[in-house]
Structure formats: C-alpha cells, structure tokens
Amino acid sequence: MRKVIADEWITLDGVAQAPGEKNEDLTDGFRYGGWHMDYVDESFQNWMLTNLNEAGGFLLGRKTYEAFAGHWPTAAVEERPIAEPLNNTQKYVASRTLREPLTWQNSRLLHGDAVDAVAVLKREDGGGLDVIGSTDLLQTLNRNDLVDEFRVIIDPIVVGGGKRIFPDNGQLRRLRLVDSEVTTKGSVIARYAA
Numbered sequence: 001m002r003k004v005i006a007d008e009w010i011t012l013d014g015v016a017q018a019p020g021e022k023n024e025d026l027t028d029g030f031r032y033g034g035w036h037m038d039y040v041d042e043s044f045q046n047w048m049l050t051n052l053n054e055a056g057g058f059l060l061g062r063k064t065y066e067a068f069a070g071h072w073p074t075a076a077v078e079e080r081p082i083a084e085p086l087n088n089t090q091k092y093v094a095s096r097t098l099r100e101p102l103t104w105q106n107s108r109l110l111h112g113d114a115v116d117a118v119a120v121l122k123r124e125d126g127g128g129l130d131v132i133g134s135t136d137l138l139q140t141l142n143r144n145d146l147v148d149e150f151r152v153i154i155d156p157i158v159v160g161g162g163k164r165i166f167p168d169n170g171q172l173r174r175l176r177l178v179d180s181e182v183t184t185k186g187s188v189i190a191r192y193a194a
Helices: 042-054 062-069 077-088 114-122 135-143
Strands: 004-011 057-061 091-094 107-109 129-132 149-155 176-182 188-193
Touching (some): 004 042, 042 077, 042 188
16 A cells, blocks of 8 residues: 655744745735745755655645646756656646646646545555645645655744645644654754654
8 A cells, every 4th residue: 555645844833835936826925935945954955855756656736736847847957856756756636627638747637536536546556655735635635534644844934824734624633753853954854644
C-alpha cells in the first residue's frame, strides 16, 4: 500500500498560502506572498530535496498543477535539483475543469471523485504520494482519513490569515510526532504520523 504524505510549508498560525513568491496566490487579497523565503537554509533545502527525490508520485490540485506546470518544465539551471524530480515523477491531478491530455510530462488527471481515485492509488504498490501545496485537495483527503503523514516546516512568522491545511471545523485529530529538527533560521521541521 502507498502512503499519502502532506509536504507543506506553513506559518506559525497555520497558513500555507503563497510561501514561495510574492504573487504566487493573491486569492482573497492575500498580500504576504513569499513569506517563507527569509527562512530558507541548508536544513530546509536538504529536507525539501529529500522529500522530492523519495516521492513515488505527486498529488496536486488544479491551481498548484497549473502553477508548477507553468514553471518547472522550463526552470533555470540553478533550479534543476528541484525541477528534475518534479518533472520526471508521475503527477496525479485532481480537477473538475482540466481535460486530458495534460501538458506537463508524466501528468495524469484523476477521474471521478478525487477521494475515490486517491483511495484506489493508495491500494497500489509503490512509493509515497506527496501532496504539495494544494490546500483544498489536502483538506478533502484529510477529512476522508486518506492522509498518512504530515511533513511540515513551520516558520516563525504570523500572517494573520490565508489558506490553511487544516480547516476551522472543530474536528479533533491526534497525530504522533515521528521526528523533528530546528533549522538555523528558527523554523521547525516536523514529521507527524496520522
């Protein structure tokens, strides 16, 4: 069986929206895009590259897929260590509006209900299925008990609002800390089993 693994960059107040670039996601007037970039250090880079290279596949929502497909296939030379696993590994895309064929290599549209499609993927043999970004998809998978592990980097910054990986729905969910480390920039990298 395959695991579904959430790989997320979040603020101390739980926001996962637009960590990498100023104009990455301006939904609902979000104005703090790129908040994570001041916290990049060697520990973070090693963590991220390890996660990308060990992934057996990526689960992406439409918005994340479109952003990634618009950038990673033509990434600059210095971005190749990140681009190569993203470009070469199978991507499964949850969308009600996209149609096949998808333009980014090794990308496949999930057919039917995303929850059912991911449940089928989990029953296959293979490596972990990493969810990157894709907050709506991640919330749906989590609500349906399909997420096996959360790998997060929690930056010491509060942005006051934005898209989160956990909704404010009052649902209790206990997790078990598997391992953690503190980066040189004060971020906490943690892995939790669901």
